[in-house]
Amino acid sequence: MSLPFPVLTPEEAAALIQNNQTIGFSGFTPAGAAKAIPKALAVRAEAEHAMGRPFKVGVLTGASTGPSLDGALAEAEAISFRTPYQSNPVLRSQINKGQVRFVDMHLSLLPQVARYGFLGPIHWAVVEACDVTAGGGIVLSTSVGASNTYLRLADKILIEINRKHPPTLLGMHDIFEPADPPARQEIPIYGVSDRIGAAMCVVDPKKIAGIVYTDLEDEAGGFEPPNPATEKIGQNVANFFVAEMRAGRIPPQFLPLQSGVGNVANAVLAALGDNPEVPNFEMYTEVLQDSVIPLLESGRCSFASTCALTLSPEAMNRVTSNLDFFRNRILMRPQEISNHPEVVRRLGILSLNTAIEIDLGGNVNSTHVMGRQMMNGIGGSGDFTRNAYMSVFSCPSTAKGGKISAIVPVVSHMDHSEHSVQIVVTEQGVADLRGKDPHERAQLIINNCAHPDFRQQLRQYISLTKEGHEPMSLSLGYSFHRHFLRNGDMRNINWDEWR
Amino acid sequence: MSLPFPVLTPEEAAALIQNNQTIGFSGFTPAGAAKAIPKALAVRAEAEHAMGRPFKVGVLTGASTGPSLDGALAEAEAISFRTPYQSNPVLRSQINKGQVRFVDMHLSLLPQVARYGFLGPIHWAVVEACDVTAGGGIVLSTSVGASNTYLRLADKILIEINRKHPPTLLGMHDIFEPADPPARQEIPIYGVSDRIGAAMCVVDPKKIAGIVYTDLEDEAGGFEPPNPATEKIGQNVANFFVAEMRAGRIPPQFLPLQSGVGNVANAVLAALGDNPEVPNFEMYTEVLQDSVIPLLESGRCSFASTCALTLSPEAMNRVTSNLDFFRNRILMRPQEISNHPEVVRRLGILSLNTAIEIDLGGNVNSTHVMGRQMMNGIGGSGDFTRNAYMSVFSCPSTAKGGKISAIVPVVSHMDHSEHSVQIVVTEQGVADLRGKDPHERAQLIINNCAHPDFRQQLRQYISLTKEGHEPMSLSLGYSFHRHFLRNGDMRNINWDEWR
Numbered sequence: 001m002s003l004p005f006p007v008l009t010p011e012e013a014a015a016l017i018q019n020n021q022t023i024g025f026s027g028f029t030p031a032g033a034a035k036a037i038p039k040a041l042a043v044r045a046e047a048e049h050a051m052g053r054p055f056k057v058g059v060l061t062g063a064s065t066g067p068s069l070d071g072a073l074a075e076a077e078a079i080s081f082r083t084p085y086q087s088n089p090v091l092r093s094q095i096n097k098g099q100v101r102f103v104d105m106h107l108s109l110l111p112q113v114a115r116y117g118f119l120g121p122i123h124w125a126v127v128e129a130c131d132v133t134a135g136g137g138i139v140l141s142t143s144v145g146a147s148n149t150y151l152r153l154a155d156k157i158l159i160e161i162n163r164k165h166p167p168t169l170l171g172m173h174d175i176f177e178p179a180d181p182p183a184r185q186e187i188p189i190y191g192v193s194d195r196i197g198a199a200m201c202v203v204d205p206k207k208i209a210g211i212v213y214t215d216l217e218d219e220a221g222g223f224e225p226p227n228p229a230t231e232k233i234g235q236n237v238a239n240f241f242v243a244e245m246r247a248g249r250i251p252p253q254f255l256p257l258q259s260g261v262g263n264v265a266n267a268v269l270a271a272l273g274d275n276p277e278v279p280n281f282e283m284y285t286e287v288l289q290d291s292v293i294p295l296l297e298s299g300r301c302s303f304a305s306t307c308a309l310t311l312s313p314e315a316m317n318r319v320t321s322n323l324d325f326f327r328n329r330i331l332m333r334p335q336e337i338s339n340h341p342e343v344v345r346r347l348g349i350l351s352l353n354t355a356i357e358i359d360l361g362g363n364v365n366s367t368h369v370m371g372r373q374m375m376n377g378i379g380g381s382g383d384f385t386r387n388a389y390m391s392v393f394s395c396p397s398t399a400k401g402g403k404i405s406a407i408v409p410v411v412s413h414m415d416h417s418e419h420s421v422q423i424v425v426t427e428q429g430v431a432d433l434r435g436k437d438p439h440e441r442a443q444l445i446i447n448n449c450a451h452p453d454f455r456q457q458l459r460q461y462i463s464l465t466k467e468g469h470e471p472m473s474l475s476l477g478y479s480f481h482r483h484f485l486r487n488g489d490m491r492n493i494n495w496d497e498w499r
Numbered sequence: 500m501s502l503p504f505p506v507l508t509p510e511e512a513a514a515l516i517q518n519n520q521t522i523g524f525s526g527f528t529p530a531g532a533a534k535a536i537p538k539a540l541a542v543r544a545e546a547e548h549a550m551g552r553p554f555k556v557g558v559l560t561g562a563s564t565g566p567s568l569d570g571a572l573a574e575a576e577a578i579s580f581r582t583p584y585q586s587n588p589v590l591r592s593q594i595n596k597g598q599v600r601f602v603d604m605h606l607s608l609l610p611q612v613a614r615y616g617f618l619g620p621i622h623w624a625v626v627e628a629c630d631v632t633a634g635g636g637i638v639l640s641t642s643v644g645a646s647n648t649y650l651r652l653a654d655k656i657l658i659e660i661n662r663k664h665p666p667t668l669l670g671m672h673d674i675f676e677p678a679d680p681p682a683r684q685e686i687p688i689y690g691v692s693d694r695i696g697a698a699m700c701v702v703d704p705k706k707i708a709g710i711v712y713t714d715l716e717d718e719a720g721g722f723e724p725p726n727p728a729t730e731k732i733g734q735n736v737a738n739f740f741v742a743e744m745r746a747g748r749i750p751p752q753f754l755p756l757q758s759g760v761g762n763v764a765n766a767v768l769a770a771l772g773d774n775p776e777v778p779n780f781e782m783y784t785e786v787l788q789d790s791v792i793p794l795l796e797s798g799r800c801s802f803a804s805t806c807a808l809t810l811s812p813e814a815m816n817r818v819t820s821n822l823d824f825f826r827n828r829i830l831m832r833p834q835e836i837s838n839h840p841e842v843v844r845r846l847g848i849l850s851l852n853t854a855i856e857i858d859l860g861g862n863v864n865s866t867h868v869m870g871r872q873m874m875n876g877i878g879g880s881g882d883f884t885r886n887a888y889m890s891v892f893s894c895p896s897t898a899k900g901g902k903i904s905a906i907v908p909v910v911s912h913m914d915h916s917e918h919s920v921q922i923v924v925t926e927q928g929v930a931d932l933r934g935k936d937p938h939e940r941a942q943l944i945i946n947n948c949a950h951p952d953f954r955q956q957l958r959q960y961i962s963l964t965k966e967g968h969e970p971m972s973l974s975l976g977y978s979f980h981r982h983f984l985r986n987g988d989m990r991n992i993n994w995d996e997w998r
Contacts, residue, residue, distance in 0.1 A: 083934070096968050101936040106918050116888065117748045118921075118933040181754055181847020181888055186685040249616045255680055341886060342841035348680020363913070371976075372967025378918060386885060387840060389615065389680055412973060414862070414913045419605050419877060422617075434617040435582070437600040468871025469595050474911060474980050477870075478973040485973070 004134050005159075008210035010040035013158045016209055017041055017124055019048070019055045020080070024114070024150025026127035027069055028062035028308035028335065029085075029261060029287050029379075030221075032143030034126045034160050035068035036214045045078035056080035060114065060122065062145020062307065062335055063107060063286075063379060064088070066219025074100070083119070084110045085377035087221075096373050104367060104374070107286065108339035108383040111149040115180055125154035128214075131167035132159055136205035140173055141165040142218055142316070143308035144334045148175050148201045156209045163215045168323050171199050173332045189343045192256050192282040193303045195331065217313045223289070226267045229396045232427035233264055234271030237352065237392060240423065240430050242277040250350070250390070256284040258344070258384045260353040261310070264394055266291040268352055273300045284347055286338045286380040288330065290315040296329050305331045307338040339383035348389035353381040355395045357406050358424055358449070360442035360458065361470055362433045364393050364416040370481055371412030378415050386420045397426040397451040403489040407450040409461045410477035424449050438470045457493055464495060475499050503633050504658075507709035509539035512657045515708055516540055516623055518547070518554045519579070523613070523649025525626035526568055527561035527807035527834065528584075528760060528786050528878075529720075531642030533625045533659050534567035535713045544577035555579035559613070559621065561644020561806065561834055562606060562785075562878060563587070565718025573599070582618070583609045584876035586720075595872050603866060603873070606785065606806075607838035607882040610648040614679055624653035627713075630666035631658055635704035639672055640664040641717055641815070642807035643833045647674050647700045655708045662714045667822050670698050672831045688842045691755050691781040692802045694830065716812045722788070725766040728895040731926035732763055733770030736851065736891060739922065739929050741776040749849070749889070755783040757843070757883045759852040760809070763893055765790040767851050772799045783846055785837045785879040787829065789814040795828050804830045806837035838882035847888035852880040854894045856905050857923055857948070859941035859957065859970055861932045863892050863915040869980055870911030877914050885919045896925040896950035902988040906949040908960045909976035923948050937969045956992055963994060974998050 014037055017023065027033025041057070048055035058081040059073060070088035073079050077099070079091065084105035086092065095102040105113070113119060127147045131139035140147055141162055151157060176197030178184050188196050226234070244250040257272070259265045266289060272278050273295045283292065283304040293315050295301035309332065311319065319326045337343065344351075355364045356375065366381050368374055385391040393416070395406045406426065418441070424431040429448040433441045446458045457480075465473045479498040484490045513536055516522065526532025540556070547554035557580040558572060569587035572578050576598070578590065583604035585591065594601040604612070612618060626646045630638040639646055640661055650656060675696030677683050687695050725733070743749040756771070758764045765788060771777050772794045782791065782803040792814050794800035808831065810818065818825045836842065843850075854863045855874065865880050867873055884890040892915070894905045905925065917937070923930040923944055930943040945957045956979075964972045978997040979989045 081934075081936075097966055098938060098968075101939065102968060103934055103936055104918065109918075113933070117746075120934070180750075181845065182690075182750065182752065184845045184847065185689060186687070186841075186845065188685070190684060191681075247616075251679075251681065253681065341844060342685075345840060346680070346683045346685065348683065368967075368969055368971075371971040371973055372965065372969050374968035382918060386881075413969065413971070415916060415918070417914060417916070419603065419608075419881060419914070434612070435580075435602060435619070437580075437602055439597060440600065466871065467596055468867075469597075469601060469873035470867060470871050470912065472867075472870040472912070474870055474977040474984070478976070481973050 003132055003211060005208045006210040008212050010036040010212050013037045013210050013212050014040035014044045017057065021123035022058035022060065022120060023124040023126055024060045024122050024146065024154055025065065025069060026062065026140065026143065026145055026147040027065035028143035028145035029064050029310050030066040031218050031308040031310045032128050032141040032145065033065040033069050034128050035216050036160055036212050037126050037158055038069040039072045042072035042076035042078055045076040049077065060150065062143060062147065064376060068219060085379050087376040092374060102374065104377045106378060106382045107335045107380045108341065111146045111334065111336040114149055114153060122150060122153045123155050124158060125150035126158045127151060128160045128162050130162060130165035130169045132161060132211065136203045136208065138201040138203060139167060139170050140201065141169065144173055144175065144332050145307060146335055148177055148334050151201050151203050157203060157207045158210055158212065159208065160212050160214050163213065164217060166320055171327050172330060173199055175201050175334065176337055177334065187337060187340050187342050192284045192305045192347065193331065218316065220310050220312055222312065223263050223266055226263065226270065229427040230264050230267035233394050233425055234267035236425050236430050237268045237394060238271040238275040238278060241350065242275060254279045254281050255348045255350050255389055256282045258285040258349045258351045259283065260381060261287050261289065262354055264354045265352060268394065269295065284349055286335065293318055296326065303329055305333060305338065307333055307335045339380045341383060341387040344384055344387040349384060351384040351388035351391045353385060353393055355393045355406065357408050357411050358393060358395065358445065359408050359411040360445055361438050362418040362421045362424065362441045362445065363411050363414050364421055365411040365413045366415040368413035370485065382416060385416050390422055391420060392423040392425060393421055394425040397428050397449060402453060403491065404484060405451060405454040405480060405490050407445055407454060407458065408480045409458065410472065412478060412481050442471050453491060460495065502631055502710060504707045505709040507711050509535040509711050512536045512709050512711050513539035513543045516556065520622035521557035521559065521619060522623040522625055523559045523621050523645065523653055524564065524568060525561065525639065525642065525644055525646040526564035527642035527644035528563050528809050529565040530717050530807040530809045531627050531640040531644065532564040532568050533627050534715050535659055535711050536625050536657055537568040538571045541571035541575035541577055544575040548576065559649065561642060561646065563875060567718060584878050586875040591873060601873065603876045605877060605881045606834045606879045607840065610645045610833065610835040613648055613652060621649060621652045622654050623657060624649035625657045626650060627659045627661050629661060629664035629668045631660060631710065635702045635707065637700040637702060638666060638669050639700065640668065643672055643674065643831050644806060645834055647676055647833050650700050650702050656702060656706045657709055657711065658707065659711050659713050662712065663716060665819055670826050671829060672698055674700050674833065675836055676833065686836060686839050686841050691783045691804050691846065692830065717815065719809050719811055722762050722765055725762065725769065728926040729763050729766035732893050732924055733766035735924050735929050736767045736893065737770040737774040737777060740849065741774060753778045753780050754847045754849050754888055755781045757784040757848045757850045758782065759880060760786050760788065761853055763853045764851060767893065768794065783848055785834065792817055795825065802828055804832060804837065806832055806834045838879045840882060840886040843883055843886040848883060850883040850887035850890045852884060852892055854892045854905065856907050856910050857892060857894065857944065858907050858910040859944055860937050861917040861920045861923065861940045861944065862910050862913050863920055864910040864912045865914040867912035869984065881915060884915050889921055890919060891922040891924060892920055893924040896927050896948060901952060903983060904950060904953040904979060904989050906944055906953060906957065907979045908957065909971065911977060911980050941970050952990060959994065
């Protein structure tokens with residue numbers, strides 16, 4: 001049955017979008033991102049610029065996107081405003097030069113903030129789908145992100161139907177959008193696999209301005225294989241959880257896991273899967289990476305609720321060639337639901353996130369290098385950490401070949417405070433900060449998590465702080481960072497230089 | 500009907516408590532705190548110390564308590580560990596000298612962290628009540644705090660029946676404790692006045708080791724009357740809310756208010772009550788102060804859900820002499836429920852909290868003076884702010900007669916990050932940070948909220964930062980604080996001193 005919507009080329013679709021408009025794109029780290037239309041929009045922006053005309057748009061997404069969206073639009077200098085998360089090198093550079101206004105946001109908050117009108121009008125929703133119905137039903141592809149909200153709020157809609165993704169993805173999404181206060185009810189998820197919404201988004205078909213057919217792989221970045229440090233971190237986390245189960249502080253049936261993105265997260269998942277004392281577990285998380293697919297196949301992971309399937313083409317093929325199996329084991333939810341504080345706290349998530357640096361008070365920097373340079377964004381880490389049953393942050397104890405300590409006196413930017421960070425893990429060991437005051441936390445972090453090369457220097461810092469509830473020195477708090485910026489190395493501080 | 504529990508003197512009750520035990524006391528800012536037993540326990544500790552024997556206990560409460568609990572025990576040097584919040588000068592000094600281990604905690608998290616076993620065993624619950632039944636029913640007095648959880652978890656229970664509070668407070672409490680994961684269900688509050696639990700706590704009567712009869716006023720501290728600065732802050736908040744309603748970003752029926760404690764909070768409530776364009780409103784908050792009582796009487800506030808009635812004896816008399824009226828307009832809930840992220844986000848709270856200092860990125864310090872000295876604690880501000888429909892932080896733009904700017908380049912301690920702080924208000928004006936990037940936020944905060952005496956100096960700071968997503972200088976970030984510590988004044992910085 002043919003669809004009653006104009007079939008457009010990407011260029012024709014891009015031509016509909018005007019300078020200064022705000023677009024809500026599909027795409028979550030970077031699964032299911034619109035690809036053809038933003039790429040064509042970048043070409044259009046360059047043409048406009050060549051003719052001396054301004055052309056920039058506001059770009060809202062679920063989370064990060066790939067080269068075809070953030071990459072192409074950034075290279076064309078076509079982004080005026082960006083939220084809530086990104087990971088593209090060109091865009092990152094523009095953000096850090098002040099050329100693009102970037103608002104870093106808790107991912108669960110984005111949809112409601114858009115609905116409340118705090119981000120202004122949303123002119124376009126541009127989403128990737130695997131199927132569309134004549135009545136306005138849209139089966140999303142490999143992520144939900146905030147697409148359901150953008151589709152409802154936007155004045156007009158453009159859809160990329162990506163033939164790479166089979167229409168039989170139908171049934172893998174669970175589309176639920178809460179009402180706004182004062183009419184909001186509960187999010188009725190009581191178990192990881194509870195289905196509470198619809199299999200597709202439904203929009204007023206009159207809003208659909210056109211459809212573009214594509215046949216494009218998702219642009220998921222590869223991750224490095226585990227190294228000895230990340231493997232040790234994984235084992236440390238797994239052993240800690242086992243000890244907590246034995247002590248009765250994690251229930252015997254275990255609790256659902258949330259895991260961040262990247263190599264450390266993959267190593268932790270692998271170690272949990274390998275540990276015979278960890279029972280089969282469920283995941284309630286925002287991103288599924290390749291490492292979860294074999295765990296689902298083996299039954300070690302019995303169900304995974306996610307916002308996105310961030311899979312390599314090979315892993316995605318494993319899923320699509322065995323959809324009857326995976327449709328009963330994976331559910332994709334909007335980021336408002338996958339990350340919702342209410343659900344995270346109710347289910348009692350064990351949250352596992354990674355840090356750029358961690359300070360002696362137990363505060364975490366997830367976003368800014370040396371306090372100024374944005375990496376990617378806070379993502380969902382705050383949604384999960386604050387509301388978790390138990391929150392774990394991990395990272396290797398050093399970076400840059402040992403020249404940078406991930407354990408610093410004071411983080412140069414703070415995303416997660418001491419109030420939310422319970423367990424710190426490096427390849428050196430585990431610091432259990434629960435019920436510990438700031439001075440005890442500092443000792444545990446130094447002794448158990450800091451690299452031996454930095455322990456003495458961190459203890460010297462403590463000894464140089466004045467009396468107080470927090471071991472904090474306003475003159476020396478950033479001494480590790482400042483010494484690094486001057487010498488290219490955090491080691492061998494001369495304290496007198498900074499007092 | 501006489502009760503089947505031993506009636507004890509405070510001294511006899513205190514004699515049951517052993518060195519090194521952990522006690523969960525009633526008391527919330529500081530309503531409903533146990534008073535006679537902790538005071539007697541302080542005397543016992545002093546006697547033990549005089550005999551050369553160690554005697555210290557771990558003190559858990561709902562929130563801050565008065566001179567009879569934190570004050571007396573601190574003076575007796577009888578506190579080893581304290582959580583989650585305090586405001587007593589003697590205890591504060593001991594905390595800042597490192598003599599008492601203090602863990603500052605989000606108030607909503609305390610009960611579940613205690614249940615999960617993260618704080619170790621709780622040997623005693625010592626709670627104030629207005630009535631007790633022979634079967635183990637306990638009608639709490641002027642707060643709930645975490646008493647319901649302590650009563651259930653503790654090995655043994657001591658009860659102060661305070662005759663100052665009439666047993667007809669029965670019906671003003673709503674006792675509800677969620678199950679722990681994986682069995683937790685929703686918190687079924689959909690409107691501020693929804694009653695979801697029981698009117699009294701019920702315990703195994705065998706756990707009740709004794710009852711002490713008292714006749715003592717609550718030790719609520721007085722607040723200063725509004726001054727021109729706090730009045731202007733209140734008007735700025737009220738006018739901002741009215742403008743947001745007109746713009747359609749707050750629904751026409753308004754939304755429930757949460758308001759912090761203190762003079763600024765009182766001034767804001769008074770201004771909202773006085774503003775004819777603000778509809779009659781409900782409160783979903785953790786503390787009711789005197790200022791709310793006339794608003795309830797006049798109908799301007801139609802219902803108030805709280806954790807505590809922090810009232811002067813005069814205001815408390817107004818309530819108890821008109822209980823039939825107030826029982827339909829006030830509900831006291833456990834802090835786990837009054838501050839629950841699930842409920843705060845569902846109801847769409849407008850949160851109003853106060854800051855010690857606010858930085859150019861929009862980060863807030865609620866707790867530590869000059870980064871080291873604990874004031875009181877984070878309290879419920881994080882529970883409400885992170886999950887609010889709209890979050891407001893306010894404070895006067897200066898302190899110490901103009902020598903200290905509340906707007907600083909970088910906060911010396913961070914409790915609430917830029918991700919959670921939407922609106923900043925001082926007597927100077929309002930900075931609306933929603934959808935603004937860090938550089939825009941800095942400009943808005945300087946232009947609209949900083950005191951004119953500091954605007955130029957804050958702009959100079961910005962001009963001295965290097966390129967980056969955040970206007971952050973590792974060398975100059977704390978320059979205002981360091982200049983103050985050296986010169987007793989934040990004004991007239993010589994930048995070269997700190998580079």
